[in-house]
Amino acid sequence: MNADRVFIVDDDELILKALARVLELSGYETRCFLRPADALAAIEAEAPVVVISDYMMPSMDGVAFLKAARARFPAAVRILCTAAEDFRVALQAVNAGEVFRIISKPWHQQELLTTVSQAAEAARLRIENERLTAEVHRQNGQLKEINTRLEQMVQQRTQALLEGLIAALDYRDAETQWHSRRVSLYARRLAHQLGMEEPALTVIEHGALLHDIGKIGVRDRVLLKPGPLTGEEWTEMKRHPELGWALLQRVDYLRPASAIVLQHQEKWDGSGYPSGLGGEEIVIGARIFHVVDTLDAITSDRPYRRSRPFAEAREEIVRCRGTQFDPRVVDAFVAVPPEDWERIRLDVETVAVLSADLAESPPHLEDLDLAGARA
Structure with a gap:
């Protein structure tokens, strides 16, 4: 194991030799400097554990030197060795140079060795603490990166789950295919108009996207019945919000x-x-959904009627302000430019057309890029 290196700075060569002899006999490696400037020039390259400095020196006093040494190489523990029994000097040294101890001249050998030993131990503890702190930061960085990757995987798989759930419902209830996708984007736009931000926007989008997911638990003979439902069948249909919630x-x-x-x-x-x-017993996301669901119902084709223009949907929503719909949400809806709703509808229609084309002409296996899947 390498010996601890100690820098000794004093303008008296005899004192340098005396201090070096005592420390070397105790196992320390010493480097002696008559001029503080020479010690400062070497301190970063040689990385001493302890620095011992005289106070009264012609070119630079010990306090100024130790302050400069702290700036150059803060890891070294600093000791002031002085014959000046002056409290002002001691206080200045502690405040300006962050001095570990002050040793008086002439020194007591055992006191000197004990002080240097304690200073070296303090330096080792500081270095170990910095190493452990850096290691913790490094591991925290790795943990953050891992958590980010895991979160991305969860979101990707959740998105796949969402798409699978909606596709399953679309297969059963083709009449409203793509309805859930439109109202989810409508709901997000309206929530944004109301001043909402993430994560609330995504929660509302997911809620609107999955609003009818409970219909998966409704029997086909009820869900797909072309005519009016009986009282018993209507009771079963009205359970789908609770079924969706439970899912x-x-x-x-x-x-x-x-x-x-x-x-x-x-x-x-x-x-x-x-x-x-x-009223406000209903969560804001559901109140937003009520408005955009009506918008989509009126402006979309159904087997029993054709779609109607946006202006009629807007008129109906305003008419039901304060009865069927939250007035504040209706006001926000009216404030959204009509072209925003049209753009969302066109975007979903484009995806629908592309999906239909893909379903009719699925790609051959050799055309698929499987490299990413295997990675």
């Missing part, structure tokens, strides 16, 4: 959106279901 409770990432799914059929005036909530 999302099992997916941590989607649980925040479950309240929107549960309440998406509630109305501002309390006439909705399943709980007959009214």
Whole structure:
């Protein structure tokens, strides 16, 4: 193991030799300097553990030197060795030079060795603390990177899960295919108009996207029945918000959106279901959904009627302000430029066309880029 290196700075060569002899006999490696400037020039390259300096020196006093040494190489522990029994000097040394100890001249040999030993130990502890701190920062950086990658994987897989759930519902209820995708983007736009930010925007988008997911639990003979539902069948259909809520409770990432799914059929005036909530008892995401769901219902084709213009949808939503819809949400809806709603609709229609083309002409296996999947 290498010996601890000690710098000794004194303008008296006899004192330098005496201090060096005592320390070397105790196992320290010493470097002696008659001029403080020479010690400063070597301190970074030679990295001493301890620096011992005289106070009264012609070119630079010990306090100024130790202050400069601290700036150049703060890892070294500094000791002032002086014959000046002056409290002012000692205080100046401690405050300006961060001096570990002050040794008086002439020194007591055991006191000198004990002080230097304690200073070397303090330096080692400081270095070890800095090493451990750096290691913790490095590991924290690695942990943050790992967590980021895991979060990205969770989001990617959750998005795949979302798409799978919506596709499953689309296959069962083709009448409203792409409806969920439109209203999810409409809901996000309207939430943004209301001044909402992340993560609330994504929660509302997910809630709107999955609002009808509970219909997966409704029997085909009820869900796909072309004519009016019987009382019993209507009771079963009205369970789909609760079924959807229960389904999302099992997916941590989607649980925040479950309240929107549960309440998406509630109305501002309390006439909705399943709980007959009214006003601000209904979560804001569900109140936003009510408006954009009506927008999409009116402006989309259905088997029993053709779509109607945006102006008619807007008129109907304004007419129901304060009864079916939250007035504040309606006001925000009216403030959104009509071209924003049209752009969203066109974007979804483009995706729908591309998806239909892909379904009719799926790519051959050799055309697929599988390198990323294997990586």
